[in-house]
Amino acid sequence: MLTMRDVRKVYRTDLIETHALSDFSLHVRPAEFVAVMGPSGSGKTTFLNVAGLLDTFEGGTYLLDGQDVSRLSDDQMSRIRNQKIGFVFQSFNLIPDLDVFDNVDVPLRYRGLPAAERKDRIERALGLVGLSSRLRHLPSQLSGGQQQRVAIARVLAGDPRLILADEPTGNLDSLMTREILDLLEEINGRGTTIVMVTHSPECAARAHRQIHLLDGKVVDFDAVPTLAREEPLAAAR
Template sequence: MLSMTNISKVYRSEMVQTNALRDFNFQVNEGEFIAVTGPSGSGKTTFLNIAGMLETYTGGTYQLDGIDVGRLSDNGRAELRNQKIGFIFQGFNLIPDLNLYENVEVPLRYRGIKAAERKRRIERCLEQVGLGARAKHVPAQLSGGQQQRVAIARALAGEPRFLLADEPTGNLDSLMARQVMELLENINKDGATIIMVTHDPELARRAQRNIQVVDGQICDFKLYQGGLEKQRAGAEV
């Protein structure tokens, strides 16, 4: 359902050319929970941005649900992003001036969903993350873990096929991190495909598959129910 072939991303400035991704080949199947790890600057976030269509790539082919992303306009990418992808950010990225209900509502409004349906989804998702009673609170009134749960509710409300999580526990203490991770695992069990970028090897181990990115290429570790298999760098996964 997600397929990247020979994807490259080059950042150019006047003096420097940086190859953030090189010959990046990657496939994701429906219902997978994949952890993407790697050292800082390895290209994890660039990969996530391209997977989420937050930025364009320089070369290669990227297909999402059979749609060639490279052929889409800016509006087309925004629409596809809104319909198929839910984002969970390290910094939560809740809008501080909006209450929880309004925050979860944001992607639904961009999709043009009617008010009654929006209400139903928002209430269900806030309940799912255990914050149904706090819909009228603003983010500043919540702990970090609660804010991240709101962000998860916001990602879920659009009923996306993919959840892209960028260090979702990076700003949380271990207890909160465990709770968020359990939430993501439950969401995955319910059928959502999750790609999670993380520095935390413990969390990565809880995913079904672990992709390690080094120097813009995949150095792949697979984790299947405790089994460990290493593949050569740059191999198709």
């Protein structure tokens, strides 16, 4: 589904260069559910932005759903993004003065889908997240977990192949967190690939696989036991 090889991303300001991703390599299989962990500043959001074609990168190659997306124009990137990728963020990013139905409708309108098809998709997506009875509520009239479910319905209505989630439960209490993870698991069970950034080991445990980032790289677990064995020696020196 997603293959990155030696991807580099450098943020430059007048004063400083930050290597947010350096020689970043990762393969995510179709229908896999992967959790991405790592300390603050290790490059998790940068990786999601590059993976989701929200941001460009400098070196390396990136294959998304079999297509080389390393050198696309902005238009080509946004077309693929709209068709294939759904984003879920920590802040639900709903539009406050649109009701639930209209919030889910926004990206569908943007794609120019006909009204009847949009209505079908919206009702189906809100049914899947269990909010069929809240179509005319405003975001402010919903709980945090319900708001995140609307955000997920908005993603589902677009029928993406890949969902990228950046700390989707970061603003939720433990009960609502479980509810959202159940929902993501169910969506993944229907064949949608999910990559989820999380700080919580409990959340990460719900994924098929956990990867850990450090300084813009995937930590190589095979190397860790060796390091652990060498530590006492180094300390003795």
